[in-house]
Amino acid sequence: MSSVRFMCQRCSQPLKLTQSTETLGQEPAASNLPSAQGQPGESPEEGLTSRVGIDTEKLQDGDSCRTLPGDGRMSGYDFNSFTLLGKLGSGRSLNSIQKATRGSFDFLSGQEDLDHPLCEDCTDNLLERLDTQLALTESDSQNYKRYLETKEGVSEDMRQTLQEELKNAELEEARLLRELEKVEENRERAAAALREAQAETEMLDQQERQYQRDYSESKWQQLELNDELGSLDNQLRYAQTQLDWLEKTDAFRSTFAICHDGPLATINNLRLGCLPAVPVSWNEINTAWGQTSLLLLALSKTVGLEFQRYRLIPRGNRSYLKSLTDDAVELPLFCSKQKNAFFYNKLDQAMMAFLDCMQQFKEEAEKGESGLFMPYRIHMEKGLIEEPGASGGFYSIRTHLNTEEQWTKALKLMLINFKCSLAWVSLRYFQK
Ligand SMILES: [Zn+2]
Incomplete structure (x- = not known):
């Protein structure tokens, strides 16, 4: 089927x-259903x-x-x-x-x-x-x-005890919850504090790094300054040594050496004057005049003297004096090689003016107890220098109506006076 x-x-x-x-x-059928x-x-x-x-x-x-x-x-x-x-x-x-x-x-x-x-x-x-x-x-x-069955077997006392235990446990739970809340709050506060502390730490770290950089910079500057200081110390010591040496040095004596042993007096080995037997070039004489005028200017500045009537201008072998009264006339303290009456006249005027200045210095230096003493008198009006003593006499500084011997003698006496002035000024001003 x-x-x-x-x-x-x-x-x-x-x-x-x-x-x-x-x-x-x-x-x-319904009746048959089991x-x-x-x-x-x-x-x-x-x-x-x-x-x-x-x-x-x-x-x-x-x-x-x-x-x-x-x-x-x-x-x-x-x-x-x-x-x-x-x-x-x-x-x-x-x-x-x-x-x-x-x-x-x-x-x-x-x-x-x-x-x-x-x-x-x-x-x-x-x-x-x-x-x-x-x-x-x-x-x-x-x-x-x-x-x-077990529950039914529990006695009333036991139940009450258990109830109490339960109640206690609930209370304990509530307490612990509150405590937990507090702990939580504390934890949050601590966390906030920690964050603050961390921020502060960061800031301090930055500051520390900045300070470290500043310190290094300062240290570097200190080292440089130390070097500079050491250098300056050395310079100072050197300057002090130089100063000591200079203090012991007589500037006038070192600068100006006057010698008058022979017939011609010299200043810094330059002969001032001439003799028939000893011809001297005008260049040397002019240069010697330049040294002599420099010496007189230095001496006058040392005693604080301002010359009247003339201004002395030392210029080596081209030194001159400038008149302060007569329309600023320049008087050359030098002479050219050619013997010329005009130049001699000018030179004579200059040498007279120089003698005038020298007389002013003498008068200024002679003031006071330890005043200067020049052995040879100056007669400025006539342009003469007087040598005292029996064999002495008057010697003109001019060339006009004069001999070479007389003129040279006058220049020699003048330089001797300057030598005495050097000694005086050294004692008075440089060996205190
Ligand atoms: Zn199956």
């Missing part, structure tokens, strides 16, 4: 329903194992004629709700059988999360799972029963 084909809803194996299954298609607990006298296991009466066969051949499974949702798998109802009655159509079977599977699927039908293997697995669940549930039930 023809058989209805379904697929296992778990493993998708095709199922072949046997005739006994097909009998399910018959609408069972109780959900299975047939009387049957253990639950027997009820389960008698399952279904659905003999399913796996189709080993890939039968192409497959029927779609029932389209209803399935849940529930109460095996005991299936009953074998004997032989399939004749006269039933395939359609009604399919319809009845589908109805059965829909009903089963509505009872559980699982869809039906299932193959034999999947059914076995499902049963094992349900057994395990049942065992666990029974164990839980027994535990609950035991707890209930």
